[in-house]
Amino acid sequence: MEEHGTAPVAVEERLTAWQDALRSWWVPVRVTVRSTSSFDAGIGAARFGYAVALTATADACRISRLRPPAVPAAHPRVCLALQRAGSGALVQGGRHTALETGDLVLIDPDLPFSLDLRSRFTIQILHLPLRAVGVPRSRLAALTGRTVPMDQGAPALAAAFVDTLATTGDRLPAPAGERLAGVGADLLAALVDELSPPAAPDEPLDGNPLGAAVRGYIEQHLGDPGLTPENIAAAHGVSVRYLHRVFETEQTTLMRYVQRRRVEECARELARRRRAAPTVSAVAHRWGFTNAAHFTRTFKTVYGLTPSEWRAAAARSGGAPADISMPRQR
Numbered sequence: 001m002e003e004h005g006t007a008p009v010a011v012e013e014r015l016t017a018w019q020d021a022l023r024s025w026w027v028p029v030r031v032t033v034r035s036t037s038s039f040d041a042g043i044g045a046a047r048f049g050y051a052v053a054l055t056a057t058a059d060a061c062r063i064s065r066l067r068p069p070a071v072p073a074a075h076p077r078v079c080l081a082l083q084r085a086g087s088g089a090l091v092q093g094g095r096h097t098a099l100e101t102g103d104l105v106l107i108d109p110d111l112p113f114s115l116d117l118r119s120r121f122t123i124q125i126l127h128l129p130l131r132a133v134g135v136p137r138s139r140l141a142a143l144t145g146r147t148v149p150m151d152q153g154a155p156a157l158a159a160a161f162v163d164t165l166a167t168t169g170d171r172l173p174a175p176a177g178e179r180l181a182g183v184g185a186d187l188l189a190a191l192v193d194e195l196s197p198p199a200a201p202d203e204p205l206d207g208n209p210l211g212a213a214v215r216g217y218i219e220q221h222l223g224d225p226g227l228t229p230e231n232i233a234a235a236h237g238v239s240v241r242y243l244h245r246v247f248e249t250e251q252t253t254l255m256r257y258v259q260r261r262r263v264e265e266c267a268r269e270l271a272r273r274r275r276a277a278p279t280v281s282a283v284a285h286r287w288g289f290t291n292a293a294h295f296t297r298t299f300k301t302v303y304g305l306t307p308s309e310w311r312a313a314a315a316r317s318g319g320a321p322a323d324i325s326m327p328r329q330r
Helices: 012-024 137-141 153-171 176-197 209-220 229-235 242-249 254-271 278-287 293-304 307-317
Strands: 001-004 030-032 040-046 051-058 061-066 077-085 089-090 097-100 104-105 112-115 121-129
Touching: 012 040, 012 229, 040 061, 040 176, 040 254, 051 153, 051 176, 051 254, 077 089, 077 137, 077 176, 089 104, 104 112, 104 153, 112 121, 121 153, 121 176, 153 176, 176 242, 209 254, 229 242, 229 254, 242 254, 254 278, 254 293, 254 307, 278 307
Parallel strands: none
Antiparallel strands: 001 040, 030 061, 040 051, 051 121, 061 112, 077 104, 077 121, 089 097, 089 112
């Protein structure tokens, strides 16, 4: 875990140094204090895959985000904050919420907010991409700026998770951190489900903004053999677990969808009438297949013909021997 303290910094530069650390690890904020001559603060932060956990400690101050960014964030995020010491108040969305030690709150970091801490304090924050959580922003809007009641299951689990991650993160190996980011996203989704009305039924992939973005990304990189769930998830700021969840409504898996699209493009290319037609292996390689035997098996599973048989049938019929937009298997 990376540590940033103001003790080694000249007194007149401490506030700026701590504010810069918050901006680097969290969001652009402005920090105001009564006096910079004695201000003391520190921050510990660590990145776990797509998640950030930080612990901020400081003398009394106000932390404010006064206006939203001029350009909306490409990957909106959400924060789960646990007040570990001290007291104060959170203002967001027209709501004014008192904060006492042990309180848990949700913050939308892309919208204006202020944290007014009246005494020396410690606050722990889990910072996650909204897409990984899989909760519409409209549902979050009803919960941000409010103290989360701790007499229910998911909030208590979430608070314990934030505390554990913030205090032990420096001892976690990278693979464990990646998995824990997914756990944090699932816990936050469970918390929202418990505290807000049920969401509408899942939309089909075409109606899901993330689904549409993923499909577009797949089309752009279809010929790349390195098109893996991990790379697709990283490109969209979500967990692999949530990426797979997006495809559940399509009654197929992510990689089966990629495989099907590759076979469809191979079938189109093999059916074209050309003077100098590329070899079957060249077509397979162009669309991301690296193993000829695997390509042949996959193609036959989808169309009932080997690639060579498909090409021969297309030559005899003057075009594709079947409607390749309707393969036999999804």
